[in-house]
Amino acid sequence: MSNEFEQFQDAFFEEAAEHLAIVEEGLLQLEQRPEDLDLLNKIFRSAHSIKGASGMFGFDAIAQFTHKMETLLDLLRSGKKIVTPGIADLLLKSTDCLKTLMEGVKLNAPVDENVVQRLSTELAAVSAGEGERASVTPPTSASEPSASEGAYDIRWTPPEWLFRRGLDPLQIFKELIRIGRLSRVNVDTSRLPDLNGVNPETCYLSWTMRLETAASLKEVESVFEFVREDSELSIEAVTVPNPAPEGSGTNVQREIKTATSEASEDGPKSIGEILVESGAVSKEALERALSQQKRVGEILIEQKAATPQQIEQALQTQRQMEAAAQAKKADTTSIRVDTAKIDKLINLVGELVITQSMLSDLGTRFEMGQVHVLLERIAQLERNTREIQERVMSIRMVPIGTAFSRFPRLVRDLAGKLGKKINLVLSGEETELDKTVIEAIGDPLTHLVRNAADHGLETPEERLDNNKPEAGVIKLHAFHEGGNICITVEDDGRGLNRDKILAKAVKQGLVSDGAALSDDQVYPLIMRPGFSTADKVSDLSGRGVGMDVVKRNIEALGGTVSIKTVYGKGTTFTLKLPLTLAIIEGMTIRVGRETYIVPMLSILESIQPKPEAVKTVVGKGELIDVRGIYLPVIRLYNVFNLKPEHVDPAEAILLILETEGERVAVMVDEILGQQQVVIKSMEQNFRKVQGIAGATILGDGTVGFILDVRGLLEIARQGTPMAA
Amino acid sequence: MAAVTTLESSVKQPHQQSGGHSGAADGSQLLTFKLGDELYGVDILRVQEIKGYTTVTRIPNTPASIKGVINLRGTIVPIVELRTVFGMPAIDVTSFTVIIVVVVRDKIMGLVVDSVSDVLTIDRQDIQPPPAFGSRVDVSCLSGIAKSGDKLVALLDIDRLLAEGPASDGR
Numbered sequence: 097m098s099n100e101f102e103q104f105q106d107a108f109f110e111e112a113a114e115h116l117a118i119v120e121e122g123l124l125q126l127e128q129r130p131e132d133l134d135l136l137n138k139i140f141r142s143a144h145s146i147k148g149a150s151g152m153f154g155f156d157a158i159a160q161f162t163h164k165m166e167t168l169l170d171l172l173r174s175g176k177k178i179v180t181p182g183i184a185d186l187l188l189k190s191t192d193c194l195k196t197l198m199e200g201v202k203l204n205a206p207v208d209e210n211v212v213q214r215l216s217t218e219l220a221a222v223s224a225g226e227g228e229r230a231s232v233t234p235p236t237s238a239s240e241p242s243a244s245e246g247a248y249d250i251r252w253t254p255p256e257w258l259f260r261r262g263l264d265p266l267q268i269f270k271e272l273i274r275i276g277r278l279s280r281v282n283v284d285t286s287r288l289p290d291l292n293g294v295n296p297e298t299c300y301l302s303w304t305m306r307l308e309t310a311a312s313l314k315e316v317e318s319v320f321e322f323v324r325e326d327s328e329l330s331i332e333a334v335t336v337p338n339p340a341p342e343g344s345g346t347n348v349q350r351e352i353k354t355a356t357s358e359a360s361e362d363g364p365k366s367i368g369e370i371l372v373e374s375g376a377v378s379k380e381a382l383e384r385a386l387s388q389q390k391r392v393g394e395i396l397i398e399q400k401a402a403t404p405q406q407i408e409q410a411l412q413t414q415r416q417m418e419a420a421a422q423a424k425k426a427d428t429t430s431i432r433v434d435t436a437k438i439d440k441l442i443n444l445v446g447e448l449v450i451t452q453s454m455l456s457d458l459g460t461r462f463e464m465g466q467v468h469v470l471l472e473r474i475a476q477l478e479r480n481t482r483e484i485q486e487r488v489m490s491i492r493m494v495p496i497g498t499a500f501s502r503f504p505r506l507v508r509d510l511a512g513k514l515g516k517k518i519n520l521v522l523s524g525e526e527t528e529l530d531k532t533v534i535e536a537i538g539d540p541l542t543h544l545v546r547n548a549a550d551h552g553l554e555t556p557e558e559r560l561d562n563n564k565p566e567a568g569v570i571k572l573h574a575f576h577e578g579g580n581i582c583i584t585v586e587d588d589g590r591g592l593n594r595d596k597i598l599a600k601a602v603k604q605g606l607v608s609d610g611a612a613l614s615d616d617q618v619y620p621l622i623m624r625p626g627f628s629t630a631d632k633v634s635d636l637s638g639r640g641v642g643m644d645v646v647k648r649n650i651e652a653l654g655g656t657v658s659i660k661t662v663y664g665k666g667t668t669f670t671l672k673l674p675l676t677l678a679i680i681e682g683m684t685i686r687v688g689r690e691t692y693i694v695p696m697l698s699i700l701e702s703i704q705p706k707p708e709a710v711k712t713v714v715g716k717g718e719l720i721d722v723r724g725i726y727l728p729v730i731r732l733y734n735v736f737n738l739k740p741e742h743v744d745p746a747e748a749i750l751l752i753l754e755t756e757g758e759r760v761a762v763m764v765d766e767i768l769g770q771q772q773v774v775i776k777s778m779e780q781n782f783r784k785v786q787g788i789a790g791a792t793i794l795g796d797g798t799v800g801f802i803l804d805v806r807g808l809l810e811i812a813r814q815g816t817p818m819a820a
Numbered sequence: 821m822a823a824v825t826t827l828e829s830s831v832k833q834p835h836q837q838s839g840g841h842s843g844a845a846d847g848s849q850l851l852t853f854k855l856g857d858e859l860y861g862v863d864i865l866r867v868q869e870i871k872g873y874t875t876v877t878r879i880p881n882t883p884a885s886i887k888g889v890i891n892l893r894g895t896i897v898p899i900v901e902l903r904t905v906f907g908m909p910a911i912d913v914t915s916f917t918v919i920i921v922v923v924v925r926d927k928i929m930g931l932v933v934d935s936v937s938d939v940l941t942i943d944r945q946d947i948q949p950p951p952a953f954g955s956r957v958d959v960s961c962l963s964g965i966a967k968s969g970d971k972l973v974a975l976l977d978i979d980r981l982l983a984e985g986p987a988s989d990g991r
Binding site: 690735736737738776777778781782785786787788791793797798799800801811 | 877879881882890891894896897898
């Protein structure tokens with residue numbers, strides 16, 4: 097039972113995430129086209145779906161919060177309010193908050209109630225017509241409601257004729273909830289007569305309640321406007337002790353408070369507790385001492401070491417990091433598949449079964465005369481198999497738009513943070529690639545887009561000075577090329593400064609001073625660990641981590657990163673990735689009696705060297721002259737301890753391979769051909785073998801190994817490999 | 821999967837207890853096979869299947885006891901040459917040579933043996949702890965010695981043999 101429920105819950109989270117994406121995307125578009133009613137309706141519908149579903153599952157916090165968003169959206173939709181940047185911003189923030197709420201429910205993690213509360217109040221305030229203030233000065237209004245929040249004790253005895261006039265007390269309560277938070281609602285049923293004495297059209301009930309709200313007494317009174325007459329109504333303002341102090345220190349306080357309270361629950365006791373328990377200190381004294389204790393953030397603010405904004409921002413980053421870490425954990429591995437795809441697959445499997453039974457039928461009473469029938473059936477089987485393979489692969493294929501969808505928001509926020517104007521252009525979103533690849537390229541792409549926004553694009557003033565339009569452009573484009581997918585991240589910013597990179601590289605000792613390097617050798621230097629040419633470190637980028645991570649991640653997927661740049665005009669990063677991780681294009685080669693597969697991606701060319709082309713240095717290190725550049729030669733039979741057919745390079749074949757920017761010539765006996773191979777894991781039943789990336793099943797049913805060029809290089813450098 | 825884990829927990833015990841009766845506890849069944857003239861036994865519940873010898877692809881730069889890998893219906897399965905593990909001289913493949921496919925800690929592996937002989941049920945009391953030869957003969961991968969009629973069966977502790985030996989990550 098509970099399992100079933102969980103299953104539905106998963107579906108809910110998945111669906112809600114989709115709705116949230118729609119809301120977010122819609123809101124971003126809404127900023128451009130505030131009048132688009134269709135768009136508003138779309139957003140509203142998605143928000144409504146989230147509300148409905150979360151209510152159904154009993155996630156009240158989500159439902160209530162979404163309800164507040166919905167109220168505002170409804171006002172926008174009906175034209176009672178217009179979309180201002182402030183409102184859009186508030187709604188976007190609320191979307192983020194909603195995301196956090198959902199993560200919270202999903203992982204059973206605590207949610208930052210303060211943010212939820214603050215946004216709820218803000219939403220309510222904007223909906224209630226105080227929008228201007230909230231939207232014009234969000235930083236102050238953010239902390240204000242909690243500070244100025246008052247409370248009213250309300251006692252209300254409605255007139256007996258309430259129902260006869262078609263009025264519903266529930267409406268009143270709903271109205272009250274709109275402007276604040278209701279608590280301690282009590283109904284007085286003492287006037288209720290016996291059942292046979294009840295007049296259903298008479299109201300016998302009265303209520304007492306407390307309303308916490310930022311609204312004035314007048315506004316609260318106005319709620320009761322229609323029932324004022326003959327009602328016994330008393331509204332008294334009360335002062336609630338406000339636990340949160342004012343100002344931006346609020347959050348700082350809360351952060352550490354939760355931390356300490358958690359610690360005292362699970363961890364060892366705090367020193368204060370121990371002192372109190374042992375009687376050394378009175379509880380009051382301890383509390384007094386604690387109240388004087390300050391948080392790091394507050395102290396920093398006091399010492400003027402940091403501005404409240406900075407602290408607030410740092411806290412926000414911290415929260416985001418936490419959320420991101422949690423989100424990673426919650427990554428779902430499910431995939432949504434079009435039913436049509438599955439139906440087609442079932443049909444194909446049906447055909448396969450028929451072919452199989454025809455074959456086995458043929459096999460039981462086979463005569464040599466039927467060879468042509470056999471061949472025909474086998475051809476049919478081949479067709480079936482190929483088609484099924486294609487279909488199954490296509491199930492894993494997802495449009496890359498899912499990976500792109502996060503960027504409009506990211507770029508919008510970056511633009512705001514950096515004070516730059518950035519237009520994001522996405523194209524080729526429909527390009528399909530393997531889901532695992534999509535999941536894996538998200539982070540590298542984010543890095544690239546961030547870099548483009550932070551380093552690539554100039555400030556508006558700088559751009560205008562250089563006769564460029566004020567707004568910079570970042571283009572993300574995806575397309576198929578051969579068996580690969582290419583993703584380009586292009587900006588029209590300042591471009592890479594060749595001289596600066598070179599100077600830095602010389603300084604770091606990466607290249608020798610005065611070395612003549614081609615562009616293709618210079619630009620990839622920025623992808624070295626710890627290499628950054630940024631003059632100052634910002635919180636976005638410039639620490640020299642990032643590009644190397646991008647490169648590593650992409651290479652782990654069997655892809656490559658290349659850079660094109662024109663100084664002053666812009667930079668283009670091109671990621672070239674295999675369509676899928678499960679199948680690669682490979683070249684089958686032979687050494688002695690063994691067959692290996694070399695990934696096509698790493699092969700640059702293959703040559704049959706002239707006898708004099710291979711030279712040695714210090715008697716052993718072999719080098720080959722490939723059009724003027726000497727490359728080290730690795731004899732595969734040496735590395736793998738095999739018996740080769742050819743020992744003379746002139747008789748053998750040299751494959752020029754590239755890995756992480758390094759080129760080597762690998763000597764093999766023969767090239768057998770090119771084919772697609774399905775990668776099988778070696779680690780599943782064995783362990784990683786150096787120099788081997790994985791295994792595959794060859795045409796004859798035996799196992800063949802896929803070479804790992806990097807690993808080969810490493811073995812070759814270690815010297816003699818372990819003897820077999 | 822569940823079956824494998826329960827098995828494991830039941831087989832782990834012999835390490836802690838003083839030698840004795842490994843997988844063959846309480847009269848369980850053993851698959852016996854031959855290496856030369858010697859008879860060995862392995863808990864039948866650990867055996868996934870018995871397979872005729874097929875071409876094995878050698879893995880470069882691995883110890884000689886790892887003969888290579890085979891394609892077992894699409895999965896890559898490493899093959900261990902038991903003769904080499906025990907330091908016996910290698911012999912040519914005959915028509916009796918088989919691969920016994922076993923499961924060790926969720927991993928599938930094949931053992932090349934000279935021939936399979938029988939499935940025996942052996943009572944617990946017929947099992948003695950492995951003899952102590954000192955450093956002269958390494959019997960650490962045996963969990964016991966059993967008697968079946970006039971035959972002596974050496975019970976293999978395949979967890980120790982494979983998981984701590986050739987298949988482990990450290991070479």
